[in-house]
Amino acid sequence: MIASFQALLFSDRAADRVVPPTGHTAWLTTFTAAAMTFLAVFALALSLASGRLAARWSEALANTATIRISAPADQMQQQTDAVLAVLSGTPGIASSRALTNDEQKALLAPWFGPDLPVEALPLPRLIEVTETGEGYDSEGLRQRLLAEAPGAVLDDHTRWRRPLATAAARLNLLGGLSIVLIGATMAAMITLAANAALAANAQVIRVLRLVGAQDDYIAAAFVRRFTLRAVAGSAIGAALGLVGVFLLPPVDEAGGFLTGLGFQGTGWLLPLLLPPIAGAVALIATRAAAFRKLREVQ
Amino acid sequence: MIAFDNVAYNYGGGELLSEVSLRLAPGSFHFLTGPSGAGKSTLLKLAYAELLPTAGHVTIFDKDVRSLGRNDVALTRRRIGVVHQDVQFLDHLPLAANVSLPLTVSGKQGNPRDLTDLLQWVGLGKLADALPPSLSGGERQRAALARAIIMGPDVILADEPTGNLDWEMSLRLLTLLAELNRMGKTILVATHDLNLIRQAKAQVAARVLRIRNRRIQLAGADL
Ligand SMILES: Nc1ncnc2c1ncn2[C@@H]1O[C@H](COP(=O)(O)OP(=O)(O)OP(=O)(O)O)[C@@H](O)[C@H]1O
Numbered sequence A: 001m002i003a004s005f006q007a008l009l010f011s012d013r014a015a016d017r018v019v020p021p022t023g024h025t026a027w028l029t030t031f032t033a034a035a036m037t038f039l040a041v042f043a044l045a046l047s048l049a050s051g052r053l054a055a056r057w058s059e060a061l062a063n064t065a066t067i068r069i070s071a072p073a074d075q076m077q078q079q080t081d082a083v084l085a086v087l088s089g090t091p092g093i094a095s096s097r098a099l100t101n102d103e104q105k106a107l108l109a110p111w112f113g114p115d116l117p118v119e120a121l122p123l124p125r126l127i128e129v130t131e132t133g134e135g136y137d138s139e140g141l142r143q144r145l146l147a148e149a150p151g152a153v154l155d156d157h158t159r160w161r162r163p164l165a166t167a168a169a170r171l172n173l174l175g176g177l178s179i180v181l182i183g184a185t186m187a188a189m190i191t192l193a194a195n196a197a198l199a200a201n202a203q204v205i206r207v208l209r210l211v212g213a214q215d216d217y218i219a220a221a222f223v224r225r226f227t228l229r230a231v232a233g234s235a236i237g238a239a240l241g242l243v244g245v246f247l248l249p250p251v252d253e254a255g256g257f258l259t260g261l262g263f264q265g266t267g268w269l270l271p272l273l274l275p276p277i278a279g280a281v282a283l284i285a286t287r288a289a290a291f292r293k294l295r296e297v298q
Numbered sequence B: 001m002i003a004f005d006n007v008a009y010n011y012g013g014g015e016l017l018s019e020v021s022l023r024l025a026p027g028s029f030h031f032l033t034g035p036s037g038a039g040k041s042t043l044l045k046l047a048y049a050e051l052l053p054t055a056g057h058v059t060i061f062d063k064d065v066r067s068l069g070r071n072d073v074a075l076t077r078r079r080i081g082v083v084h085q086d087v088q089f090l091d092h093l094p095l096a097a098n099v100s101l102p103l104t105v106s107g108k109q110g111n112p113r114d115l116t117d118l119l120q121w122v123g124l125g126k127l128a129d130a131l132p133p134s135l136s137g138g139e140r141q142r143a144a145l146a147r148a149i150i151m152g153p154d155v156i157l158a159d160e161p162t163g164n165l166d167w168e169m170s171l172r173l174l175t176l177l178a179e180l181n182r183m184g185k186t187i188l189v190a191t192h193d194l195n196l197i198r199q200a201k202a203q204v205a206a207r208v209l210r211i212r213n214r215r216i217q218l219a220g221a222d223l
């Protein structure tokens, strides 16, 4: 294996010429590598984007619910205490806390400016609820709040995101699986092309063996060829794929799912790993095919 | 150099060779003769490890062929020059590149002058750039001999090397083999050309082995 990496680097023109040019199978390999890498770039973009989405949504889920208490000023503190008491006795809730006036002011500042006199306004009191991993029974909590603090409203609107976060995580996994499948398909196609080339050159292989060529030498002549073609094709495919992702129309935050489909920051460098991987796949596939064929020749 | 010890071989049908024992001593010259289909080519293939014996032992350069790995077989073949009966070349490479192929595959840099001289010597000086499919049978055989000796092998095995040559060219080739033998090379030539063998006896101390009824025997004056 190390020998064939070396052979790859220190290409020997004479050694390359002992195997006749193979015509159209050469293009087959280049084309396959280009097409597969192009697909892999999109699978990678999808996988990364859904990974980011899953992370963002589950982060939001960790801090989901808010309880809003609207009550006359004199009952406010009493209802707040009642709600906090209910929450501390509810399974599935990690912690809860009433927002301070300053915090509420900060929340409202974007709408009403920094000088809002919060104390003077009949604003609802907000309680931030942090769930545990298992989550709580929201219907049960709602019933108990109704009984203990009629002015409290449980707002867990972010809960609808839970299945979406799961879906995004699943999509991330499927994207990764697609990349593996694309790699396996490429290996299969290159194996077929290499087998065709080896079969067409059975006579050449026999003559080389008879004049004292070692297996590594014969295999390298084929391996070098297919590996270089795969790397070249893959580079073309990666370049086209990156251009394709780059040209995706920008969608702002409101665009929902499509937001951020593409690469971010150093993520743009990841597709550059695909050509070397394609080369390694071609090397391993061709080498295996060559040694299988060589075993038939004494 | 090469020794057969009670060797048997069969291709799957009946036994083709049985109880074959022979020894090619360094510097010896042997002919191998016998009717067509007797197993001359098979015996030669056993001698350069293209075939493994079904029984007995073949020893090449003091090593049992069965103990040789694939790389050892390749290295061993670099020390044995073979002229195959069905001479095969790489049809996409010119004659000169084919003749120097053993050097190429062993990573050696040949001297271009030596190659030219060698081609001249076998009478193919003008055909260095010709592609093998355009050569006549005799030209192919001479090219095969050139390829067999370019590595300066210790042993030369030739299977019907004069099969397609006219008498004059056959004698030239024989003289060449005799010369190589005088330089110390061990030589085995399979042929059914008895005239060639008689002619050779005037030039070298050649022994004649004959395959008869699957066995090998030393032919005497009854040739
Ligand atoms: N690969 C093979 N598979 C099966 N049988 C074979 C194979 N090669 C040769 N034979 C058979 O073995 C026998 C001996 O063949 P071989 O080539 O050794 O004979 P030979 O003495 O060289 O004949 P010739 O003088 O015609 O070259 C023949 O009957 C041939 O049909």
Ligand SMILES: [Mg+2]
Pocket (backbone or CB within 6 Å): B040, B041, B042, B085, B159
């Ligand atoms: Mg024969």
